Amino acid sequence: MTETETDTGIETESGTKSLTGTVGSEFAEVAVSIDTAANGPRLRLEDRRTGRVRYLDALELETLVWLPDGDLRRLLDPSAHRWHDDAGS
Amino acid sequence: MTATLPETAHEQTDKYARLIQPTRVHGSLYTDPEIFAEELEHIWYRTWVYVGHVSEVPEPGDYVRKNIGPQDVVMTRDRDGEVHLLLNRCAHRGNLVCDAPSGNSNSFRCPYHGWTYRNNGDLLGYPYNKGYGGKGKLALGLGRIPRVASHQGFVFGSFAPDGPTLAEHLGAAAGELDRLARLSPEGEVELTAGWLKHRTRANWKLLAENETDGYHPQFVHGSIFSVTGSPIGALYSDNSTAVTRDLGGGHSENDLRPEFRRFAEPMRWFGTTEDRVPDYVARMRELHGPAAEEILIEGSPHVMIFPNLFIAEIQLFVIQPLSVGECVQHSTAVQFKGAPELNRRMVSQCVGSVGPAGMLLADDTEMYERNQRGVALRDPEWVDIRRGVERERADENGFRIGTATDETGMRGFWSHYRNLMEAEK
Numbered sequence: 001m002t003e004t005e006t007d008t009g010i011e012t013e014s015g016t017k018s019l020t021g022t023v024g025s026e027f028a029e030v031a032v033s034i035d036t037a038a039n040g041p042r043l044r045l046e047d048r049r050t051g052r053v054r055y056l057d058a059l060e061l062e063t064l065v066w067l068p069d070g071d072l073r074r075l076l077d078p079s080a081h082r083w084h085d086d087a088g089s
Numbered sequence: 090m091t092a093t094l095p096e097t098a099h100e101q102t103d104k105y106a107r108l109i110q111p112t113r114v115h116g117s118l119y120t121d122p123e124i125f126a127e128e129l130e131h132i133w134y135r136t137w138v139y140v141g142h143v144s145e146v147p148e149p150g151d152y153v154r155k156n157i158g159p160q161d162v163v164m165t166r167d168r169d170g171e172v173h174l175l176l177n178r179c180a181h182r183g184n185l186v187c188d189a190p191s192g193n194s195n196s197f198r199c200p201y202h203g204w205t206y207r208n209n210g211d212l213l214g215y216p217y218n219k220g221y222g223g224k225g226k227l228a229l230g231l232g233r234i235p236r237v238a239s240h241q242g243f244v245f246g247s248f249a250p251d252g253p254t255l256a257e258h259l260g261a262a263a264g265e266l267d268r269l270a271r272l273s274p275e276g277e278v279e280l281t282a283g284w285l286k287h288r289t290r291a292n293w294k295l296l297a298e299n300e301t302d303g304y305h306p307q308f309v310h311g312s313i314f315s316v317t318g319s320p321i322g323a324l325y326s327d328n329s330t331a332v333t334r335d336l337g338g339g340h341s342e343n344d345l346r347p348e349f350r351r352f353a354e355p356m357r358w359f360g361t362t363e364d365r366v367p368d369y370v371a372r373m374r375e376l377h378g379p380a381a382e383e384i385l386i387e388g389s390p391h392v393m394i395f396p397n398l399f400i401a402e403i404q405l406f407v408i409q410p411l412s413v414g415e416c417v418q419h420s421t422a423v424q425f426k427g428a429p430e431l432n433r434r435m436v437s438q439c440v441g442s443v444g445p446a447g448m449l450l451a452d453d454t455e456m457y458e459r460n461q462r463g464v465a466l467r468d469p470e471w472v473d474i475r476r477g478v479e480r481e482r483a484d485e486n487g488f489r490i491g492t493a494t495d496e497t498g499m500r501g502f503w504s505h506y507r508n509l510m511e512a513e514k
Binding site: 025026027028069073076077078079080082083084085 | 168187188189192193194196197198203204205207213214215216217218219220224
């Protein structure tokens with residue numbers, strides 16, 4: 001079941017309170033928050049199944065908005081980056 | 090060389106001619122597993138079957154689990170807005186790919202080995218691709234239902250790559266879906282009220298036949314009619330001017346409009362008066378002008394669309410056969426876009442009729458399950474469908490009609506069923 005939970009005032013790892021939520025489906029679950037601990041705001045994404053975290057700044061997000069669907073599809077290939085024969089994971 | 094049919098086809102034709110006669114059908118049609126297997130091939134995996142409604146996948150990336158008989162189907166909407174019917178089966182080892190009843194995801198990852206698909210069925214990739222000689226080496230994907238088409242947002246699928254179009258399959262029944270949609274101030278039906286599933290130990294055809302059987306309501310539904318003071322019971326009696334119509338193609342309806350026209354009261358079809366739904370009635374009059382009166386008086390259809398979609402005025406049922414003696418009834422309240430006042434009432438009426446403690450579906454289901462046990466008994470072997478055959482006539486459009494309590498719809502169902510079952514694969 002797709003869920004979008006939105007809470008406010010959750011403590012992030014950098015100790016800053018921020019708007020947070022979880023975008024989840026039966027296939028993946030990612031915690032989303034806007035982190036304000038740096039000199040500028042950035043999106044904090046946490047893969048809830050592995051704990052892996054990535055930050056995306058405004059320019060990176062804008063790039064994603066403009067990313068052609070074909071490029072996104074190539075990234076979704078499981079062996080493109082995460083599960084390839086040379087990977088350690 | 091011989092010009093005659095192969096022996097097996099002959100046998101098949103003889104078999105169904107023997108079992109399906111103009112005024113009676115054989116009990117084994119409801120109990121023989123071999124016949125059920127043949128129905129899957131000749132009906133469920135060939136003709137157009139109702140699957141879902143576009144309003145159930147309103148946004149790109151939306152998906153819902155649906156079915157065609159025992160087949161697990163995923164209905165999706167891609168980024169371009171196109172609706173797809175996919176088989177929920179990984180091309181690798183055959184695992185089910187989607188588990189949730191609904192969700193939003195533009196791609197699906199099989200939980201078994203991580204094979205990942207686009208929501209149009211294309212294979213996006215598989216983990217550790219060297220084992221397949223690299224990426225993009227496999228011409229595989231999710232199974233697709235070869236033909237998908239819709240009418241008024243009702244999405245149908247056909248496993249046959251060729252054959253009659255959906256418009257040809259629906260024939261006059263398409264007009265009943267139009268009649269339903271025109272009751273919306275925005276001209277659109279929405280199936281967004283959620284679904285109830287009732288597992289029923291009966292053959293699917295007992296349900297399909299019962300849906301436009303106007304002979305049973307006075308008996309089976311006597312209790313709900315008396316408790317609610319509903320005027321519906323009187324519509325199914327010898328004094329009623331309502332008719333049962335064979336719409337062709339196995340479709341049939343109880344056309345109650347003659348009765349509603351006689352009273353000429355807006356919203357009587359809904360068992361209410363217009364002052365109870367003032368906003369709705371006002372919107373309809375604003376939209377249609379004087380023509381609104383006819384729409385508000387005639388109301389919603391009571392139609393069985395072969396083989397699995399039944400619309401009973403305010404609620405909708407989908408019949409899913411699982412085996413010769415078991416099926417699931419999926420039911421929901423009809424909702425009209427732009428009619429929140431009416432929609433709330435339709436949901437509460439449906440709770441009372443088909444909800445877990447509802448009084449209508451439970452009564453019918455009791456009859457289905459008793460019927461399934463009864464038809465398995467050895468004598469008499471036949472189920473009688475002759476009621477009203479002598480007083481049947483053609484209406485102004487050439488369709489066969491009987492009185493409100495006649496078995497005209499059943500005879501139409503069986504005639505079409507026999508044609509399908511005798512057709513060569």
